[in-house]
Amino acid sequence: MQRLLVLFDLDDTLVDRRGTLADWAAEFTARHGLGDGEHAYVLGMVAERAYPSTFDAIRSSYRLPMSTDVLWRAYCADIAALVSCPAEVLDGLIELRAAGWRVGVATNGAVDIQRAKLRATGISERVDGVFVSEEADARKPQTRHFVLAAARCGTVLGDDGWMVGDNPVNDIAGGRSAGLYTIWIGNDRSWPPDDPRPDHTVPHARAAIDLLLRYSASHKRTTA
Ligand SMILES: [Mg+2]
Incomplete structure (x- = not known):
């Protein structure tokens, strides 16, 4: 599998x-x-x-x-x-990997600042790979960005890839175009009415992690 x-x-x-x-x-x-x-x-x-x-x-x-x-x-x-990352989110990244997920970060921006934030928060050491757009001039929502992020995690975009993010265009439309399931972090906003909806909407990252953990648990049962 x-x-x-x-x-x-x-x-x-x-x-x-x-x-x-x-x-x-x-x-x-x-x-x-x-x-x-x-x-x-x-x-x-x-x-x-x-x-x-x-x-x-x-x-x-x-x-x-x-x-x-x-x-x-x-x-x-x-x-x-x-900057800080909530403890329950940091723990969740570890829980996802323990449940068999490859976990990556796909972010637009300058390498210096994004890498500094990833190190300072402890996210770096809890994920399989990171891709920052400036490293190869490949910005979300371009599919190439997601392909390179998957490669950093030692894998390719397949049938069971997911993208979690707060930006309707870069993360959700981009993720969908790359063939990923999408989870939108709403941050108390409503979804732009004219855009195709994400597969799931959740209030924050921990809720997305819990959704993914439930998904992998049920996936295991049905494919066992
Ligand atoms: Mg964002």
């Missing part, structure tokens, strides 16, 4: 990126002597995705004296120090 595969998105799926960023933006603006208006601007700049170029823009806007590289490295270190 081919082993089951599940790929998790990272930001706002396994970790609370939005909450972490709000804390970081408050620290950043205080450290550089910037005000409330600047706080909103800085937060807006990094909200979708942050790269070194983002800090080039922030540096120019506020005429900050340090180099872009120094700002970027400080950002990676600060975020790694602030």
Whole structure:
């Protein structure tokens, strides 16, 4: 039997990126002597995705004296120090692997920051593989992203692959196009009415893990 595969998105799926960023933006603006208006601007700049170029823009806007590289490295270190993954989710990753799942992370973004977060939270050592889009310029929702993530887990996309994520386009539509079952982390939002629905919707990552554990338990019974 081919082993089951599940790929998790990272930001706002396994970790609370939005909450972490709000804390970081408050620290950043205080450290550089910037005000409330600047706080909103800085937060807006990094909200979708942050790269070194983002800090080039922030540096120019506020005429900050340090180099872009120094700002970027400080950002990676600060975020790694602030971010966390809930204990029940970390435990769940171990439970999934014990139940026979291959577990991977499939995330868009810059390698430095995504890898720093994965190490700091302890996710790295609890999964079979990680793929960050910048490593091969393959972003979700491209199918190639999911193929490369599966390869990092030592497998290929097959009939029993799953994608868990919070983004309707990147994670759910992308996962479906790659032939994966999909679980949407709703984070208190409602599903966009015009988009094809995910296979399952759950409130948070632990609920997705519990669903997958139930699935593998019943799968074992029916194929035994
Ligand atoms: Mg996400």
